[in-house]
Amino acid sequence: MRILTLAGRRLAASIPTLFLILIGVFVLLQFAPGDTVDALMAQMGGGDAETAKQLRQYYGLDVSAWAQLGNYLWRLVRLDLGFSAIYGKPVATVIAERLPATILLMTASLSLAFFFGLIFGVIAARGVNRWPDTLISTLGLVFYAMPTFWFGLMAIVVFSIYLQWLPAGGFEDITVARTGFARTLDIASHLVLPTLTLALFYMAIYLRIMRGSMLEVLTLDFVRTARAKGMDETRVVVRHVLRNALLPMVTLIGLQAGTMLGGSVVVESVFSLPGLGRLAYESVIQRDLNTLLGIVFVSALLVITVNFIVDLLYARLDPRITTGS
Amino acid sequence: MDMTRRAALLTSAAIASSVAFPMRSLFAQETPRKGGVFTVHYGAEQRQLNPSLQASTGVYIIGGKIQEQLVDLDEAGKPVGVLATSWEAAPDGKTITFKLRDGVKWHDGRPFTSADVQFTAMEMWKKILNYGTTLQLFLTAVDTPDPLTAVFRYERPMPLNLLLRALPDLGYISPRHIYEGKGDIRQNPANLAPIGTGPFKFVTYERGQHVIADRNADYWRPNAPHLDRIVWRVVTDRSAAAAQMEAGQIHYSPFSGLTISDAARLGKDKRFIVSTKGNEGNARTNTIEFNFRRKELADIRVRRAIAHALDIPFFIENFLGDFAKRGTGPVPSVSTDFYPADNGPQYPFDKKRAAALLDEAGFKAGAGGTRFSLRLLPAPWGEDITLFATFIQQSLADVGIRVEVVRTDGGGFLKQVYDEHAFDLATGWHQYRNDPAVSTTVWYRSGQPKGAPWTNQWGWTDETMDKIIDDAATEVDVAKRKALYGDFVRRANTELPIWTPIEQIFLTAISAKARNHSNTPRWGSSSWHDLWLAE
Numbered sequence: 120m121r122i123l124t125l126a127g128r129r130l131a132a133s134i135p136t137l138f139l140i141l142i143g144v145f146v147l148l149q150f151a152p153g154d155t156v157d158a159l160m161a162q163m164g165g166g167d168a169e170t171a172k173q174l175r176q177y178y179g180l181d182v183s184a185w186a187q188l189g190n191y192l193w194r195l196v197r198l199d200l201g202f203s204a205i206y207g208k209p210v211a212t213v214i215a216e217r218l219p220a221t222i223l224l225m226t227a228s229l230s231l232a233f234f235f236g237l238i239f240g241v242i243a244a245r246g247v248n249r250w251p252d253t254l255i256s257t258l259g260l261v262f263y264a265m266p267t268f269w270f271g272l273m274a275i276v277v278f279s280i281y282l283q284w285l286p287a288g289g290f291e292d293i294t295v296a297r298t299g300f301a302r303t304l305d306i307a308s309h310l311v312l313p314t315l316t317l318a319l320f321y322m323a324i325y326l327r328i329m330r331g332s333m334l335e336v337l338t339l340d341f342v343r344t345a346r347a348k349g350m351d352e353t354r355v356v357v358r359h360v361l362r363n364a365l366l367p368m369v370t371l372i373g374l375q376a377g378t379m380l381g382g383s384v385v386v387e388s389v390f391s392l393p394g395l396g397r398l399a400y401e402s403v404i405q406r407d408l409n410t411l412l413g414i415v416f417v418s419a420l421l422v423i424t425v426n427f428i429v430d431l432l433y434a435r436l437d438p439r440i441t442t443g444s
Numbered sequence: 445m446d447m448t449r450r451a452a453l454l455t456s457a458a459i460a461s462s463v464a465f466p467m468r469s470l471f472a473q474e475t476p477r478k479g480g481v482f483t484v485h486y487g488a489e490q491r492q493l494n495p496s497l498q499a500s501t502g503v504y505i506i507g508g509k510i511q512e513q514l515v516d517l518d519e520a521g522k523p524v525g526v527l528a529t530s531w532e533a534a535p536d537g538k539t540i541t542f543k544l545r546d547g548v549k550w551h552d553g554r555p556f557t558s559a560d561v562q563f564t565a566m567e568m569w570k571k572i573l574n575y576g577t578t579l580q581l582f583l584t585a586v587d588t589p590d591p592l593t594a595v596f597r598y599e600r601p602m603p604l605n606l607l608l609r610a611l612p613d614l615g616y617i618s619p620r621h622i623y624e625g626k627g628d629i630r631q632n633p634a635n636l637a638p639i640g641t642g643p644f645k646f647v648t649y650e651r652g653q654h655v656i657a658d659r660n661a662d663y664w665r666p667n668a669p670h671l672d673r674i675v676w677r678v679v680t681d682r683s684a685a686a687a688q689m690e691a692g693q694i695h696y697s698p699f700s701g702l703t704i705s706d707a708a709r710l711g712k713d714k715r716f717i718v719s720t721k722g723n724e725g726n727a728r729t730n731t732i733e734f735n736f737r738r739k740e741l742a743d744i745r746v747r748r749a750i751a752h753a754l755d756i757p758f759f760i761e762n763f764l765g766d767f768a769k770r771g772t773g774p775v776p777s778v779s780t781d782f783y784p785a786d787n788g789p790q791y792p793f794d795k796k797r798a799a800a801l802l803d804e805a806g807f808k809a810g811a812g813g814t815r816f817s818l819r820l821l822p823a824p825w826g827e828d829i830t831l832f833a834t835f836i837q838q839s840l841a842d843v844g845i846r847v848e849v850v851r852t853d854g855g856g857f858l859k860q861v862y863d864e865h866a867f868d869l870a871t872g873w874h875q876y877r878n879d880p881a882v883s884t885t886v887w888y889r890s891g892q893p894k895g896a897p898w899t900n901q902w903g904w905t906d907e908t909m910d911k912i913i914d915d916a917a918t919e920v921d922v923a924k925r926k927a928l929y930g931d932f933v934r935r936a937n938t939e940l941p942i943w944t945p946i947e948q949i950f951l952t953a954i955s956a957k958a959r960n961h962s963n964t965p966r967w968g969s970s971s972w973h974d975l976w977l978a979e
Contacts, residue, residue, distance in 0.1 A: 153855030157863070160897045161854030162490060162502065170572070171895055177630075205491055206651060207636065217652065272683055279691040287691035288684055293654050293675055294481045388681040391688070393652030397680065401489075406855050 126427065133423045137416065138192070144415050145188050148408060154180050155204045155406040162405075178204050191412060200416065201409035205402070210413035214395070218417070220290055221394040223306075224386070225379050227314040229372065232321035237368065239322075240329020241356065247334060255326065263323035267382060271316040271389035278312060285311055288391035313390040317382060321375060328371060332364040339363075365436055373429035377422045474959065476670045480977035482958070485685045485697035486676040489651065492635035495616035496568040499575050501699050501726065501950075504613070504969030506655050506676055510551075511640030512971060513615040514542060514561070515608055517725060517878075521780065521965045523608040527556065527617055527641065531608070537601030537920035544592040548664045550619045551645045558588035563620035565596065567629060575883050576614045579607075601918045603925060609781070609879040612725070612966060617641070643669035643973040652678055663973070670976035686710065686953075695955040695977070698968035699726070702953055703827060708765060710953050720767060720949035722962025725878055726969075727776040730832055730946035733861070733870040736903035740807060740816055741868060747940045749801035750869075751791035753843045754836065756945045758793075763831045764948070771947040773933040774884050776876050778949065778965075782926060788934030791943070798843045807844075815844040822849065823857050823872030828948070833871055863895040865903070874898075874944065878965075880929050885913045888936060904941035 156174045175181045179190065194201055200210035243255040262270075279287035286292065291306050336342065337360055345355050384396035395414055402411040488502050495507040514528040525531075528542040548556040565586045569576035582602070587595040596602070622634045638646050643665070644657035655676040659669055677694060679685040686706035688694045690713075702710070711718035732750070734741040741747060760768050769777075772787040807815040818840075822833035830851075837847040847869070852860065860866040877883045886892060890910055892899035912935060916928035936942070952968065954961055960974040961967065 151856060152852060152864075153857075153859035155855070157859045158853075158855035159491065161858050162488070162500065169893075170574075170577075205489075207491065207631070213651070216650075272687065275684070275687040275691070280687060283691070287688045287693055288679060289677060289688075289693065290653055293656060293677075294483065294673070389684050391653075391677065391679045391681070391684055393650070393678075397652065401680075404853050404855075 125430065129427050129430065130423075133419075137419050137423075140415060140419055141192070141195070141412055142188065144412060145184075145191070145408070148403070148406070148411065149184050151403075151406065153406060155408070156180060158405040158407075159204075187408075191409070195416070200413040203407055203410045203413075205405045205407045205410065210409050213398070213410060214413055214417055217393055217395045217398045220387075220392050221380070221383060221396065223310060224313055224317060224383060224392065224394060225376070227310060228318040228321065229376070229379065231314060231318040232325055233368070233372065235318075236322045236325025237329055237365075239326045241333060241361070243326065243330045244333035244337065245356070247330075252330075256330070259323040259326045261323075262319040263327075265319075267316055267320055268385045268389050270319060271312070271386060274312045274316060275389075285309075288389075290392055309390075313386050313392060316389070317379070317386045320382070321379070324375075325368060325371065328367050329364065332367050333360060336360045336363045362436060366433070369429055369432050369436065373426045376425035377418070380418050380421070474978070476959065476974075476976040477978060478670055478976075479672045480670075481673045481675060482671050482696065482972075482975065482977060483694050484674065484676045485689070485694050485701050486655065486678050487680060487682070487685070487699075487701045489678055492630075493638050493646075493649070493655075494618060494635045496564050496618040497572050497630065497635065499573055499613050501969055504966075505698060506657075507616070507638055507640075508642075508969045509644040509657055509674060509972055510638045510642045510646050511616050511618065512642045513611055513613075513617065514544075515611040515615055516970060517612050517965050519963050521724065523612070526971075527561075531604070533602075533604040533920075535920075537603060537918070538598045540596045540598070540602060540604060540607060542594045542596070544594060545664065546592055548641050549662055550621075550641055551639045551660060552619075552622075553662075554619065554621055555591075556617070556619075556641050557591040558586075558594040559591070560617050560620045561594040562586040562588050563624060564617045565594075567623070568618060569614060572629060573614060575610075575877070578886065579610050579614055579882060601920050603881075603918070603920050603922075605781075605922050605925065606879050606881050606917075610877070610882045613877055613969070614882070642971050644671075644674055644971075647673075654678060665973055668973040670974070671972070674972070682706065689716065689953060689955075695958060696961075697953040698950070699723070700826065700951040702951070704763075704765060704767075707767075707951050707953055715956055716953055717956055718951065718953045719962070720951055722952055722964065722967030723950040724778045725965035726875065726950045727778045728873045728875045728948055728950070729771045729774070729776060729944040730828065730948065731870075731872055731874050732836070732943045732945070733867075733872075733902055734904075734941060734943075735865060735868050735870075736941070737865060738818070738868050740805075740818075742903075743805045744940065745801045745805040746807065747943070748791060749798040749805070749843065750840065750845070751940065751943050751945070752794045752798040752801065753845075754839045754945065755793040759832065759835050760946060763835070764828055764946070767951055768828070768946050768948045771944045772937075774874065774876075774887070774936050774942070774944055775880055775929060775933050776947050779876060779878070781878075782880055782929045784926075784930035784933050786930065786934065788937035790937070791945075795843060802843060802845075809844045813844050814846050817846040817848065818868035819866075820847050820849050820869040820871065821857060821861055821867045822851065823870070824851070824853050825873055828946075829871055829873065832946075836869070836871065858897045862897045862899070862901045865894075865901060874942075880932065881917050885917070885932070887942060888932070889913045900941070902941050904939075906935070906939060906941075909935050909939070 155178055156171050203210045203213050206213045239255045243252040246252045275287045278285045286309050290309055297305050342359055345359050383394055384400050387394040387397040399414045490502045493503055493507045495503050495511055512526050515523045516526050518524040527545050529545050530543045533540045544558055550556060570580040570583055582599040584599050585597045619639050622639055623629055623632055626632055636649055643660050643663045645660045647656040647658050649655045657674050659672050682703045685697055686702050707718050710716045734747050736742045756770055775782050777783050802815055809815050820833055822829045833849050837849050840847050861870045886899045888900055888909055890900055890905035912928055912931050916925055919925040919928060957978045959976050959978055964970050
């Protein structure tokens with residue numbers, strides 16, 4: 120019951136936020152010179168003014184910006200994301216086609232980053248100021264400082280071009296038709312490098328946070344008490360320290376679900392993945408307002424959902440964090 | 445950024461003798477292998493794939509394998525019949541009769557007839573197709589006396605030689621039965637799943653991923669095509685495309701799709717051939733457009749001074765490698781039919797002369813040596829344009845003109861230059877399409893409607909030029925037409941409403957396993973019916 124109340128309250132609070140975000144994006148895009156018809160003309164390599172006028176009418180661009188925004192919000196209330204000018208399909212369909220790649224990439228990277236961030240963080244904290252800590256912290260710093268696209272390209276050079284182990288890009292091999300398990304395996308092999316590329320940066324962050332919070336918790340009184348009771352070190356770390364040190368990590372996941380979508384633009388471009396990040400980028404270039412707003416709407420929902428799950432996890436990890444007061 | 449000697453040799457050989465040594469003869473002794481999947485780098489996705497509705501290389505690279513045109517260019521660059529077998533013009537130039545190929549079938553099994561030609565010409569070329577609307581402005585009707593004859597009727601004379609050079613790009617035919625009576629032609633689902641008569645049948649288009657077309661077993665050319673399948677892989681990142689070529693995932697990257705440095709690097713690799721061969725019909729010039737609404741730029745001395753202030757050979761040598769050369773005018777040197785013996789005034793690098801011209805025009809250097817400031821908008825079509833914009837900025841600073849570079853994306857560029865006229869200088873590309881009347885003269889002809897991209901929006905009007913352009917467009921006599929375009933080039937270089945200082949041909953990177961490639965002047969856009977892959 121408590122959880123349901125929490126869920127309801129959180130969702131109610133996020134609706135105005137969602138509308139503010141959408142209006143903000145809409146207004147921002149109005150500042151960009153040119154509209155979707157200009158972008159279309161650029162793509163065609165020429166056309167006459169009459170055609171442009173007809174197209175503007177067709178895409179509903181001949182009315183004022185406020186009327187366009189009003190139309191959009193009114194459609195959204197009825198859960199209609201509109202029609203994409205570039206793709207010639209409903210925005211909902213376009214997004215649904217791109218969502219799997221992004222969700223797959225994000226979940227894989229986030230889990231990888233979280234898992235190894237946690238393990239390396241713990242190892243570093245346990246061996247603080249000795250060689251494991253120095254090695255892990257240095258590597259973490261390197262991954263943190265390295266630009267994602269550069270790492271992606273280097274990974275392609277090493278693993279695809281020289282070693283020929285993994286494909287250099289794409290979501291699956293289309294020259295051969297595969298089904299079932301073979302296809303799953305094929306997609307997985309295509310996702311290895313992008314996942315790694317996207318994950319390393321976040322892993323570096325998690326590792327730092329985990330190391331820091333472990334070190335902090337290790338100095339607290341209850342750890343000393345546990346040790347004094349004669350509990351063995353592994354049990355101290357797993358049952359007492361880890362659980363408390365995880366709190367900041369969980370917070371971070373909630374915050375980073377959003378930034379990860381941004382980071383995926385680069386990774387999706389470098390590895391030619393058909394994801395939401397690249398779709399968003401292309402919609403801006405093509406001034407495809409409906410698609411862009413649709414993506415913003417869906418990613419905002421995504422972030423809200425992740426944050427909601429994080430809140431639940433929080434309550435589970437630390438019972439002091441109650442839902443009410 | 446040095447190009448290899450091998451690449452340099454390839455290029456100069458390609459430019460000099462594209463006609464004399466067609467690539468095919470090199471492989472003549474080999475027997476074509478049946479089968480294989482050819483993968484193509486597809487850099488920019490299009491809203492639709494029907495070349496009867498949109499003239500651009502982005503559409504031809506896919507649509508041109510599925511749909512066919514009446515006429516294409518052969519290895520020597522001469523018009524050769526595809527869906528048309530012969531043509532004839534009446535002496536007054538107002539009637540042009542095409543005989544059509546017998547026994548050709550659409551991919552859905554229906555026969556191809558003159559009704560398809562009539563529908564496509566009247567409803568698509570004349571009403572929708574960019575550049576087609578201008579080319580076919582005076583087309584009044586297409587008569588179909590029998591299923592294999594199409595008679596084009598024009599209100600004003602249409603030079604046969606212009607039409608034949610325009611049709612390889614602007615002459616693709618669409619199936620009437622798919623489009624007629626099915627509502628708005630622009631929104632027809634077949635635009636994204638084209639049905640044609642070509643060697644390859646459309647299979648699927650996954651947005652953001654790939655387009656696939658398979659061999660057409662009923663193709664009219666005997667023993668063609670050789671390939672089983674073509675896959676166009678959507679790769680928007682240029683470096684990623686080069687990596688995928690090296691990893692063997694892509695066989696072909698057309699139309700300068702790679703960065704200049706990656707192209708140079710792949711050119712050194714035996715597994716690839718990097719050259720301009722097969723793109724002679726896709727020549728382009730780098731341009732500087734002057735906005736005549738600025739009083740400084742309306743003064744011809746200032747425009748000439750700007751031209752004199754740029755060291756073009758230095759820029760080409762250091763930034764573009766060997767794949768570019770000095771431009772001489774709006775008609776590039778690869779245009780054997782129209783390149784004039786005399787191009788009129790040229791503007792060699794001469795900083796002193798530039799400064800003298802500016803002084804003479806009354807724009808003396810003020811405090812800090814600055815005479816006046818200009819806004820320069822570079823088009824975002826390629827890295828050479830971005831580099832050139834910076835080069836212009838630095839060069840003009842030396843003669844006292846301060847330049848602010850304003851970067852935009854495609855939509856923003858067109859809006860500001862062609863609709864709002866919010867520029868002083870603009871720099872981009874002009875793409876030449878085999879005949880100046882197709883897409884070149886509109887850059888110079890006055891009276892273009894505001895908001896029409898790639899037309900004269902500079903505020904330049906010149907009656908002499910307008911008359912030359914209009915006369916040449918309807919001149920039926922081949923020699924007289926050529927002479928008129930000579931006048932056109934000389935006038936353009938004298939008055940300088942646009943300067944065309946650099947000439948380039950698109951660069952192709954292709955796997956050395958490919959055979960029968962690059963054997964026509966617009967090969968990237970052609971049908972690839974004879975292309976095959978060696979083991």
